[in-house]
Amino acid sequence: MTCGDSYDPECAKALERMFFFIDHELADADVTEIQQHLDDCRPCLLKYDLERTVKALVARSCSEHAPEALRERVLVHIREVHVRLID
Ligand SMILES: [Zn+2]
Incomplete structure (x- = not known):
């Protein structure tokens, strides 16, 4: 099975x-299944x-000025990591 492929069911x-x-x-x-x-x-x-990190960061910065900008930055980082992973 080719795991990591987003088309993998x-x-x-x-x-x-x-x-x-x-x-x-x-x-x-379901928890057991996903954990496995x-x-x-x-x-x-x-x-x-990464998803957990984003969530934590966004939650923590909710009261600050630019949670959207921060989220965007983290999402860009996720995409970079993902691309590197596929290569
Ligand atoms: Zn997978």
Whole structure:
């Protein structure tokens, strides 16, 4: 299986539910499933880490002046990492 490819159904499924996973809004069975996928799939794990970082940064900077600019900067960083990952 070519994991990390966003067209991979397993990865697509994991990424789709990742936001709920980060927010702890999943049932235990789903949590286990995603956790297992993240253990097996490094690209998804990396995305999960970055997604969590973005969330933390945005949450922390909510009361500050430019959360949008910060978010944009982090998203650019994510894209760079992702591109490097594919290459
Ligand atoms: Zn994956």
